[in-house]
Amino acid sequence: MISIEVKNLSVFYGSFQALKNINIKIERQKISALIGPSGCGKTTFLRCLNRMNDLIDEARVVGEVFIDGLNIYEEKVDLLELRRRVGMVFQRPNPFPLSIEDNILYGLKVHRINDPKIMEERLIKSLEAVQLWPQLKNQLRKNALTLSLEQQQRLCLARALAVEPEILLMDEPCSALDPIATARIEELMFELKKKYTIVIVTHNMQQAARVSDFTGYFLLGELIEFGETHQIFTAPADKRTEDYITGRYG
Amino acid sequence: MRGKENREKLIQLFLLTIALSAISILALISIFIFTEGLPIMFRHGFKKFLFSLDWYPSEGYFGLLPMIIGSLLVTAGAMVIGVPLGLAGAIYLTQFSSKKVRNLVKPMIELLAGIPSVVYGFIGVVILVPFVRENFGGPGFSVFTASIILGIMILPTILSISIDSLMALPPSYREGSIALGATQWQTVRMVLLPAARSGIIASLILGLGRAVGETMAVIMIAGNATALPRSILDPVRTLTSNIALEMGYVSGEHRQALFATGVILFIIIMILNTMANLTSKRMAS
Ligand SMILES: Nc1ncnc2c1ncn2[C@@H]1O[C@H](COP(=O)(O)OP(=O)(O)OP(=O)(O)O)[C@@H](O)[C@H]1O
Ligand SMILES: [Mg+2]
Numbered sequence: 001m002i003s004i005e006v007k008n009l010s011v012f013y014g015s016f017q018a019l020k021n022i023n024i025k026i027e028r029q030k031i032s033a034l035i036g037p038s039g040c041g042k043t044t045f046l047r048c049l050n051r052m053n054d055l056i057d058e059a060r061v062v063g064e065v066f067i068d069g070l071n072i073y074e075e076k077v078d079l080l081e082l083r084r085r086v087g088m089v090f091q092r093p094n095p096f097p098l099s100i101e102d103n104i105l106y107g108l109k110v111h112r113i114n115d116p117k118i119m120e121e122r123l124i125k126s127l128e129a130v131q132l133w134p135q136l137k138n139q140l141r142k143n144a145l146t147l148s149l150e151q152q153q154r155l156c157l158a159r160a161l162a163v164e165p166e167i168l169l170m171d172e173p174c175s176a177l178d179p180i181a182t183a184r185i186e187e188l189m190f191e192l193k194k195k196y197t198i199v200i201v202t203h204n205m206q207q208a209a210r211v212s213d214f215t216g217y218f219l220l221g222e223l224i225e226f227g228e229t230h231q232i233f234t235a236p237a238d239k240r241t242e243d244y245i246t247g248r249y250g
Numbered sequence: 251m252r253g254k255e256n257r258e259k260l261i262q263l264f265l266l267t268i269a270l271s272a273i274s275i276l277a278l279i280s281i282f283i284f285t286e287g288l289p290i291m292f293r294h295g296f297k298k299f300l301f302s303l304d305w306y307p308s309e310g311y312f313g314l315l316p317m318i319i320g321s322l323l324v325t326a327g328a329m330v331i332g333v334p335l336g337l338a339g340a341i342y343l344t345q346f347s348s349k350k351v352r353n354l355v356k357p358m359i360e361l362l363a364g365i366p367s368v369v370y371g372f373i374g375v376v377i378l379v380p381f382v383r384e385n386f387g388g389p390g391f392s393v394f395t396a397s398i399i400l401g402i403m404i405l406p407t408i409l410s411i412s413i414d415s416l417m418a419l420p421p422s423y424r425e426g427s428i429a430l431g432a433t434q435w436q437t438v439r440m441v442l443l444p445a446a447r448s449g450i451i452a453s454l455i456l457g458l459g460r461a462v463g464e465t466m467a468v469i470m471i472a473g474n475a476t477a478l479p480r481s482i483l484d485p486v487r488t489l490t491s492n493i494a495l496e497m498g499y500v501s502g503e504h505r506q507a508l509f510a511t512g513v514i515l516f517i518i519i520m521i522l523n524t525m526a527n528l529t530s531k532r533m534a535s
Contacts, residue, residue: 052429057349083431090429094422097445106440110432156426163430 415449
């Protein structure tokens, strides 16, 4: 089943075109990885899917992005609800300088979910989902900035999960982490894909090969190729993809 | 290597000396104020200074209560006007305005901070005093008028430091919040203001200090009467005005009484500062 369908998407920063006519269909409850050299537009693409590019004054988006059949670039779209449904985890862990509990409950408060029973339940559920609950259940009032980087990144993931999204966007979520922490986050992603559609940007091709079901290769703002990870890594259709994954790029 | 280490040491020593001399100058000033002001307070009793209403220093009446109240009223009034305006302005300029507007307004705010207080006082006398007199009654020279002018005078301090502390926050806080579906205003209220709290409180303390300490503008517009005000439209004299108005001609006990005024001013500022610091600590935990 298709969760996200992107049609003829282009993005301009001023007069610079960062994405050129992207077309892609992203499967529900699968992990799709986006790879490509620095500056090719992976982050820009990801930020189109929850309209975070709206925050950048000079960014202009042309084209259509359908999520469950609804074009999110239509006028009447409820942006706040869109961003609840499409959660995002950033490259550097960015917990708020609040307590662990307040970080998790933030999304609930923002969406006016005030029932103490639901709040308690979501707090536990989302911390459990990222395997932080056993470690942190007795220090929920502690400032989130005192956690290790890996814990912070898990917390950010839990914060996104707390509002019960359908899609998770991850922009190089492991780039600030060591290899062991990275491996653990990857394991977590396998767990999460049972419930969520995951789109992950990564610089690390092994990571893409390990975790993803589908892989897309971006180059200079173009989507060169998108297909099953297995096929992309063993028999890429495009010469440029092959050059990149065999390390001949550049 | 040796030479490098020695140079480090020398620089350290140099910086230490500068730091110490700055601190010791402050300490000396404080000691001077207290040695000049305390004896007379002991002689006549603290109660007389703090709680009696009559200020006729040449006849031995040293009641500073009207001035203490005057200072507190005018400062409180200035905060009531300056804090909401300053915070609202800082939030608007950092979160909602376009870059163009911000780049235009920020230098203007800094310019505002550089205007000498006598100019504010003059504007107060020429424009605000008659305006208050005609529209609200009373002599025009009043707590109310002084509060407005002082509120405007502390605006640049509150604005620019609050703006700096909001701008210093990593953009990732804002992005993280918006990405969860928060509105701009929720982001400001629930993430950015708490995160920038210490800087904002620092701006309020500095604004407070400026309001308590301001002298020239207050002398020009507050009316300087040594009686207790009955309403905010009555004139008052502040502690700082009291010193400035009389220091030109005093001698003997009268002179010491002005130092006693300084002692009380000093203590009030210490108390206000401590209170502000404590609230910020309480809010942090
Ligand atoms: N806010 C912006 N204003 C102007 N240009 C931008 C902006 N953000 C990104 N760009 C440009 O758009 C292009 C794509 O950037 P993007 O961040 O999407 O690349 P990326 O693939 O995520 O790179 P990286 O792997 O380094 O994260 C780059 O050339 C970048 O310089
Ligand atoms: Mg990127």
